[in-house]
Amino acid sequence: MKALVYKSTGSWYATKDEDGRNFNARIKGILKISGLTSTNPVAVGDMVEMELENELEKTATITTIYDRKNYIARVSPHNKNQHHIVAANLDQSFLFATIKEPKTSQGFLDRFLVSCEAFHLPAVIIFNKADLYGRKEMEKFESFRDMYQQVGYTVVLASVVNNQGIEEVRELLHDKITLLSGHSGVGKSSLINSIFPELNLRTAEVSDWSGKGMHTTTFAEMYDLPFGGKVIDTPGLREFGITDVSRQELSHYFPEMRKRLNDCQFNNCLHINEPGCAVKEAVNTGEVHVDRYVSYMTILDSMKEKDY
Numbered sequence: 001m002k003a004l005v006y007k008s009t010g011s012w013y014a015t016k017d018e019d020g021r022n023f024n025a026r027i028k029g030i031l032k033i034s035g036l037t038s039t040n041p042v043a044v045g046d047m048v049e050m051e052l053e054n055e056l057e058k059t060a061t062i063t064t065i066y067d068r069k070n071y072i073a074r075v076s077p078h079n080k081n082q083h084h085i086v087a088a089n090l091d092q093s094f095l096f097a098t099i100k101e102p103k104t105s106q107g108f109l110d111r112f113l114v115s116c117e118a119f120h121l122p123a124v125i126i127f128n129k130a131d132l133y134g135r136k137e138m139e140k141f142e143s144f145r146d147m148y149q150q151v152g153y154t155v156v157l158a159s160v161v162n163n164q165g166i167e168e169v170r171e172l173l174h175d176k177i178t179l180l181s182g183h184s185g186v187g188k189s190s191l192i193n194s195i196f197p198e199l200n201l202r203t204a205e206v207s208d209w210s211g212k213g214m215h216t217t218t219f220a221e222m223y224d225l226p227f228g229g230k231v232i233d234t235p236g237l238r239e240f241g242i243t244d245v246s247r248q249e250l251s252h253y254f255p256e257m258r259k260r261l262n263d264c265q266f267n268n269c270l271h272i273n274e275p276g277c278a279v280k281e282a283v284n285t286g287e288v289h290v291d292r293y294v295s296y297m298t299i300l301d302s303m304k305e306k307d308y
Helices: 106-118 135-151 166-173 188-195 278-284 290-302
Strands: 002-008 013-017 022-027 047-054 059-065 071-075 083-088 092-097 123-127 154-157 177-181 221-224 230-233
Touching: 002 022, 013 047, 013 059, 022 047, 071 106, 083 177, 092 106, 092 166, 092 188, 106 123, 106 290, 123 135, 135 154, 135 290, 154 166, 166 188, 177 188, 188 230, 278 290
Parallel strands: 022 059, 092 123, 092 177, 123 154, 177 230
Antiparallel strands: 002 013, 002 047, 002 221, 013 022, 047 059, 071 083, 221 230
């Protein structure tokens, strides 16, 4: 029987078959997916084939994993040479960010967006907790909004307290499978709960002493939305390691740079100090935002030590 994976707890997987019946399933032997070196063979969002083990106990064995439309991965916390698939078969990703309490850095945003581009996953940026923003924070938000909208990303300003942006978020979720991500404490669970109280996602307080959110979710988990569509809640991410991207490819995952790559004098241009670089020219004319270029250079520098 065909089923969808809703949750993984390591050795067991919570699945739902096409008739809406829930099963606990495990893998039979070693399931190999060609060319994929991940720490988890089966991920939330995977479509699998199962054989019934025990009808009374609702247990089953996963025998096949169907081809993935896409997936998103992070560097494995246990092994830097492997990656961990966060979720598979997604339509879009929501990145929750905050200007304060806690503050999300542009570096984190851009690394996440590079990952989404690399995995062919459309990204929406939701700046949450707008009720906490004073004049200075609103100016910061507006500069972020203008910069990311110019690149082509959807940007939403939201607040549960002010009931702001809630309808827009609901509309964007309709009939889509959406990955929810962001640092702990940025209020993603609170926002989703305000739209769908019946989901009752666990929420995190921001710990006072560090300003960083405390972790509440340990495994990704998928939930059905009442009006069609699904959300996959992920652990609060401290970092989103960029996997399987070479220094040469990095600029391909900045959409505003990608458009100009063919105009560079050299086809292996890294856009640092090469002559005839169309990307540097676009930075000088303001067509590529200088802050995005700084992010690109920072990520590029962090890749230096690695052996690609």
